[in-house]
Every structure is written in C-alpha cells, then in structure tokens.
Amino acid sequence: DAGITQSPRHKVTETGTPVTLRCHQTENHRYMYWYRQDPGHGLRLIHYSYGVKDTDKGEVSDGYSVSRSKTEDFLLTLESATSSQTSVYFCAIRNINTEAFFGQGTRLTVV
Amino acid sequence: QKEVEQNSGPLSVPEGAIASLNCTYSDRGSQSFFWYRQYSGKSPELIMSIYSNGDKEDGRFTAQLNKASQYVSLLIRDSQPSDSATYLCAVNPHNTDKLIFGTGTRLQVFP
Numbered sequence: 001d002a003g004i005t006q007s008p009r010h011k012v013t014e015t016g017t018p019v020t021l022r023c024h025q026t027e028n029h030r031y032m033y034w035y036r037q038d039p040g041h042g043l044r045l046i047h048y049s050y051g052v053k054d055t056d057k058g059e060v061s062d063g064y065s066v067s068r069s070k071t072e073d074f075l076l077t078l079e080s081a082t083s084s085q086t087s088v089y090f091c092a093i094r095n096i097n098t099e100a101f102f103g104q105g106t107r108l109t110v111v
Numbered sequence: 112q113k114e115v116e117q118n119s120g121p122l123s124v125p126e127g128a129i130a131s132l133n134c135t136y137s138d139r140g141s142q143s144f145f146w147y148r149q150y151s152g153k154s155p156e157l158i159m160s161i162y163s164n165g166d167k168e169d170g171r172f173t174a175q176l177n178k179a180s181q182y183v184s185l186l187i188r189d190s191q192p193s194d195s196a197t198y199l200c201a202v203n204p205h206n207t208d209k210l211i212f213g214t215g216t217r218l219q220v221f222p
Contacts, residue, residue: 040214041214044200102156104154
C-alpha cells in the first residue's frame with residue numbers, strides 16, 4: 001500500500017467549531033488532493049497541492065482552506081464547521097503523469 | 112456539462128458475464144485516464160490507467176480509450192460476485208494538475 005495516512009479516522013464536532021484533518025505521506029509524491037464523498041455526488045475535489053506552499057482550489061472549496069508546509073503533510077481546515085460539511089473526506093497522492101493513491105478516509109460528522 | 116460523467120447504475124450482470132462500464136469526459140485535451148474500484152465503506156483502489164487510444168488489458172480487465180469520441184470504458188470479463196462495487200472513472204484534464212472523478216457506477220454481479 002502507498003504510504004499515506006489520514007488522521008483522525010473519525011470525528012464528531014459541533015457546528016461553528018474549527019476542524020483540521022491531516023494527510024501524511026511517506027512517498028515524496030508531488031501532488032496531494034483532498035476530496036469529499038457524499039451519496040450521489042461521487043468524489044468531489046476540494047483543494048489540491050502541486051508542491052510545498054503551492055495549492056489551488058477544486059470544485060467545492062468554499063468553507064475549506066488548506067496548507068502544505070512540508071512535502072509530506074497536507075492539512076485541510078474547516079474554519080467554522082457546518083452540517084453540510086458532514087461527509088467522508090479522502091486524501092490522495094500522486095506523482096507527475098502517474099496514478100493517484102488514496103488514504104483510508106476520515107468520516108466527519110458535524111452536529 | 113459535468114467534466115466526467117458516468118451512469119450511476121446499478122448495472123446488474125450474472126456471474127460469468129462481461130460487465131461494461133462507460134465514462135465520458137468534456138475536456139478534449141485530457142491525457143490521463145483511470146479506473147478505480149470502491150467497496151462500500153472503503154477507499155478507492157486503482158484498477159487500471161490508460162493514456163493512449165485503444166485497448167489495455169490486465170487480467171480480466173480491459174480499459175478502452177477513444178479520445179476522438181471522448182469516452183473511456185472498462186470491461187470486466189468473467190464477472191464475479193466479488194466484483195460487486197462502485198467503479199469510478201477519473202480524468203486528468205489538459206494543462207491542470209487536477210484529477211476529476213465521475214460519480215461512479217455501481218456494479219452488481221449476481222450468482
């Protein structure tokens with residue numbers, strides 16, 4: 001398995017609180033991605049990174065921010081969690097012109 | 112128009128039959144195409160990648176790419192009940208580092 005770890009695996013949080021999800025890789029891959037997966041919507045891209053401190057928005061970036069201060073870590077932050085952000089979040093890593101590999105996912109519930 | 116489109120299914124096939132899964136994409140310049148399988152509650156796992164027109168075979172799986180018609184398909188020969196899962200098509204659009212997924216097709220293989 002690709003060396004990619006997401007933490008936490010499960011989290012329940014209250015509306016309005018900040019939440020940070022972590023993605024850690026040991027593969028030295030250039031690209032890192034955050035997706036959310038909801039029934040009927042498949043995997044939707046939130047943000048991605050193409051290098052240290054280089055990030056860009058995906059299709060559903062509102063309400064989310066990211067940071068990548070080291071090659072191995074890509075953080076996803078919900079500044080003020082809302083119930084609509086209840087979802088399963090997947091991190092993926094990829095090198096240039098190669099396949100992406102996914103972490104185990106984080107199930108986030110906002111109550 | 113969505114960037115990557117798939118029929119959500121379910122596609123039901125009997126054991127031993129050929130399952131045919133289809134995916135269309137909107138960016139004509141897209142270069143890289145991937146098929147992932149996702150079991151319920153698990154993370155997506157790579158089945159195949161394809162980069163040039165034509166067929167690519169790997170065991171019971173064949174990926175087919177037609178850039179002129181902007182579609183990519185996955186054939187599963189001798190389908191088994193263990194192939195029952197959601198199959199996700201992913202595309203790397205031209206001149207971006209994004210990896211865009213379709214909503215997935217649910218495949219059911221019945222004995």
